[in-house]
Amino acid sequence: QNPVFDTLVRPYGKAAIDEAAAIVADGWPVAVPTETVYGLAGDATSGQAIARIYAAKGRPSFNPLIVHVLSLDDAEKLAEFDSTALALAERFWPGPLTLVLPLRAGARIASLATAGLGTIALRSPVHPAMRGLLAATGRPLAAPSANASGLISPTRAEHVSASLGGSIKLIIDAGPTSLGLESTIVAISRGETRLLRPGPVTTEMLDIPLAPAGERGIEAPGQMSSHYAPSKQLRLDATERGEDEWLIGFGRVIGQSSLSPSGDLVEAASALFDRLHEAEAAPAQRIAVAPIPKEGLGIAINDRLARAAAPRGTC
Ligand code: TXA
Ligand code: MG
Numbered sequence: 001q002n003p004v005f006d007t008l009v010r011p012y013g014k015a016a017i018d019e020a021a022a023i024v025a026d027g028w029p030v031a032v033p034t035e036t037v038y039g040l041a042g043d044a045t046s047g048q049a050i051a052r053i054y055a056a057k058g059r060p061s062f063n064p065l066i067v068h069v070l071s072l073d074d075a076e077k078l079a080e081f082d083s084t085a086l087a088l089a090e091r092f093w094p095g096p097l098t099l100v101l102p103l104r105a106g107a108r109i110a111s112l113a114t115a116g117l118g119t120i121a122l123r124s125p126v127h128p129a130m131r132g133l134l135a136a137t138g139r140p141l142a143a144p145s146a147n148a149s150g151l152i153s154p155t156r157a158e159h160v161s162a163s164l165g166g167s168i169k170l171i172i173d174a175g176p177t178s179l180g181l182e183s184t185i186v187a188i189s190r191g192e193t194r195l196l197r198p199g200p201v202t203t204e205m206l207d208i209p210l211a212p213a214g215e216r217g218i219e220a221p222g223q224m225s226s227h228y229a230p231s232k233q234l235r236l237d238a239t240e241r242g243e244d245e246w247l248i249g250f251g252r253v254i255g256q257s258s259l260s261p262s263g264d265l266v267e268a269a270s271a272l273f274d275r276l277h278e279a280e281a282a283p284a285q286r287i288a289v290a291p292i293p294k295e296g297l298g299i300a301i302n303d304r305l306a307r308a309a310a311p312r313g314t315c
Contacts, residue, residue, distance in 0.1 A: 002296060005166060005167065007165045007168055007170065009161060009170075012173060014132075016172050020032065024043055024139070025043070027046055027052065028049065029168060030133070031164065031172065032130050032143070032146075033177055034126075035127045036180070037154055037182055038154040038157065038160050038171075040053050040143055040164070040168065041068070041130070041142070043139045043140075044067045045139055047110040053143075055296065056164060059300055064114045066143060066183070067123075068124070068134060068140065068142070069122060070135060072090070075122045077107065078103070080102040084188050085101055092201055094125055096200040097184050097199075098121050098184065098186070099188060100188070100189075101189075102118060102119055102189065107120070111274050116277065129172050129174045145182065147164065151163055157172075181199055182197065184200060184201040192211045193208055193209065195210050230287060231280065236306070237289075237291045239291070241256075241288060242286070242288060244285045245287065246279045248275050250268060257275050268292065272305075
C-alpha cells in the first residue's frame with residue numbers, strides 16, 4: 001500500500017542538502033539530523049507532505065507535529081508570541097526548546113501539521129543540516145522523530161535506515177546527534193506556562209514559573225490531552241446523509257464535501273481537519289463521515305475520527 005523506495009543515504013554536505021530540498025519541494029519527507037534526534041522532515045505548508053510523513057512512520061494516529069523554522073521572524077509568521085514566549089525564544093533559540101503557542105490567523109500551514117488545533121509547536125534547531133534544509137527549501141518543516149511508530153527515537157543514520165529504510169527516499173547522515181533526547185516542550189497560553197515534555201532544556205535552565213503539574217500538567221510525549229473535537233455530533237461509517245447532517249464523503253460515497261473522491265488515503269489524511277472545520281461551520285446541526293478503509297493511513301484517519309466522535313471527556 002505504501003510506496004517502496006530504494007532509500008539513499010548521503011553524507012551531510014551541500015550536495016546532500018540540495019538533493020533533499022528537491023525531494024521536499026516535490027512533497028516527500030526526508031530524514032535529517034537535528035541536535036536532538038534525527039527528524040523526518042516535510043513541507044509544513046503541504047497537507048500531502050504531512051500525510052506522507054505519517055504514512056512512512058506507520059503512525060496509527062495523527063498527533064500535532066513540531067514545526068521547525070530558521071528564525072524567530074519566521075516563527076512569528078506562524079504563531080502569536082507574548083512577552084514570555086519572546087523571552088524564551090530569545091534565550092534558547094536556536095536550540096532544543098519547542099514552544100506551543102496560539103496559531104496566527106491566516107498562517108500558511110497545513111491543518112494536518114497542527115492536527116487541526118488552534119495552537120502550533122515551533123522550534124528553531126541549531127544543527128547545520130536541518131538549518132541547511134530550512135534555508136534551501138524556504139519552508140517551515142514539520143519533523144517528528146525519524147522512526148517507525150512505537151519505536152525509540154533515532155540518534156544515528158543507521159537507526160533511521162533500520163526503521164524506515166524502504167519507506168523514505170533519502171537520509172542525510174551527519175553522524176550521531178549531540179543531545180540524543182527530544183526537545184523540551186513548553187506550552188504558553190493566557191500567561192500560563194506548562195511543561196509538556198521534559199528535555200535537554202531543564203526546568204532549572206528555563207528558570208520561569210511553571211503551572212503546577214496535575215491534570216493540565218506534564219503530558220507524556222504523544223499522549224496529547226488536547227485533541228481537535230468538533231462541537232457537533234459526529235456519525236461515522238455513514239453511507240448516506242441523515243436528517244440535518246453534513247456528510248463528508250470518501251470514494252464512492254458522495255457528500256456535501258469529500259475527503260477524497262478517488263478514495264486516496266494520502267489525499268484524505270491531508271484534507272481531514274479542513275473538511276471537519278468546514279462541516280463545523282456549515283448550517284447542518286450534525287456531521288456524518290463516510291467509511292474509511294481501516295488500513296495504512298486509514299488507521300490514523302479512523303483513530304482521529306473516533307476521537308472526534310467520542311463524547312467529550314472520554315479521550
Ligand atoms: O527534538 C525534537 O523535538 C524532535 C526533532 C526532530 O526536532 N522532534 C519531535 O517532534 O520530537 P514530534 O513531532 O515527534 O513531537 C510531537 C510532540 C507531540 O507528541 C506533542 O506532545 C507536542 O509535540 N505537540 C506538538 N504540537 C502540539 C500542540 N499544538 N499542543 C500541544 N503539544 C503539541
Ligand atoms: Mg517521536
